[in-house]
Amino acid sequence: MKYLTLAETYRDLQATSKRLEMRDILVDLFRGTEPRLMGRVVYLTQGTLGPDWEGLQLGLGEKLVSRAIALTAGISDDDLEALVHREGDLGLATEAAFASKGPKQVQLFQESLTVDRVFESLTQVARVEGSGSTEKRIRLLQQLLMDADPLSARYIVRTVVGKLRLGIADMTILEALEKAFLWAEDEERVMGSDKVVEAIYNVHPDMGAIALAVANEGAEGLAGFGIEVGVPVRSMLAERLGSTPEILEKMGGRCAFEYKYDGMRIQAHVGPGGVHLFSRRMETITSQFPDVVQAMESAFAGHEAIMEFEAVVHNPETGELLPFQEVSHRRGRVHGLAESVEDYPLVLFAFDLLYLDGEELLLQEFQLRREALESLLGKAGEGPIRPSTLRWVEDPEGGDDFFLEAISAGCEGIIAKAVGEGSHYRAGARGWQWIKYKRDYQAGMTDTVDLVVVGTYAGAGKRTGFYGALLMASVNQEEGTLESVCKLGTGFKDEELAALHERLSPTVLKEAPGNLRSGLQPDFHVQPELVLEVLGAEVTLSPVHRCAYGHLRPQTGLAIRFPRMVRLRDDKGPEEATTSSEIEDMYRRQLKRAD
DNA sequence: GTAGCGTCCCGCC
């Protein structure tokens, strides 16, 4: 099968926004594909090379792909950038570049690419590692692009940068698989009426394997798949809602509230094959959490189980729960693992049990799963694993109390969970069975806080155009100190920034005694005399929400992001920065110079 | 050769 066939299908898919039409285009593609190739065709259409938990990554993003394109098409980086600007995205820019100039090799060989060739080349790109690997990757991509016609090049490039932009994703592909291989030729049904393939995908999210099976053996091919320890189950997701009365209405008057912990979601599989940990997006993260693996082994030895919990960093002395930033130090870690386990100790708040010793609990109602979870944890004894805090709620008052309790416990809010009929674990679905209610929108948390402007920064944003923000600090009037530094606004418009300046009517604050420090980064101390050129004096920006940890959110419609950056000046005048990490880097440099 | 920094990518929320 030629890759061009695939590319043409992609082009057709893009031409419509109607999902039924897209599904049928895919159905035609699948029915016309040799069964042998179905896995690869489906992976490519998903924009991947294999299931998420295998963790293959191409390691090429926009920048590096751009280099490969410029080399292949024989144009300069600047020209390519101009093309991207004109055409709208890197894929279209490549197509245009290839169409007008055309790499010589294309004209010489005209050896059209096959699906196999593209798939194998990309897999090869993903496998390269070590010194020189970036160059090697670029070269491999370049070789592939040399044999690509303009349309194929468009989609190869988009595949590599991870933005296929077809208007289709998992759900549409699943529908198409279902129709192509399980329905009679010209049958029509209401969309989503059967969902046999989706049901399998939810407990075995490997679209390529499923496609291969179903294309070869039809419905019988699905028999081999089912929930399995070691294979991640698609996570159930929540919708967001703003108040307890709304939640109770959606839930039919009765539901369970649980703390929404500010941590990282982990799905743990325990079985004879050992412990496997998966992230919310089904990446394998086992090796990053040896402490979790150990806790699972000792707590659930002899059991086969799949459970979900939120991993939260806490202070073992005080029991205080620390915010997400802390646990993110643990994520993706390879070096200094032992230290990070020590520095960021975890508590694991288990909130669901999907499978236990041969029983598919995910099919059961919430109460049953919860009971099973609690009894399993009860037997597990002391340790870092605990059940999530839960309350059965039937009236808004009880719900609000619980919400405030959750906030003061250091949580983000609550998750409301449907109970009774229909409250089985809906793998892969986002919906009202689980409702998120987060602190951002909680009225009644309002508090007036004096803020001072301690810095501004502005620059040309990469995508959004103008970028600007104010660095604010709240003032502790009694102590005369600054606390809770935060950034106000990202990417807001020129006029808005000017208006804010106006409104804040700055005067100079001479001294900022004490350490200026981020509420989220206790170890991130800033010497104000080093870093502050204070532009503004005390201003009152009210009302302001003061939330747990001192995050601030004014009712200006602008977000205040979690702070840890400081705007700096040096002798050369203000530096510009567009991201918090750049600002942080600036700060580090400044500190260094001060030494 | 390598330490230290910069760039880029990626996956968490």
Added chain:
DNA sequence: ATCCGACGCATTCGG
């Protein structure tokens, strides 16, 4: 993570 637009489908509305 949040937000938003487009579609599909069921129900209600209105000429």
Added chain:
DNA sequence: CCGAATGCGTCGGATGGCGGGACGCTAC
């Protein structure tokens, strides 16, 4: 009565900050 309007759920894409790793480059 039937087509139009409405309401609601669903899906997919676009957007953001942040932390960490891998690799590349360069000055010693």
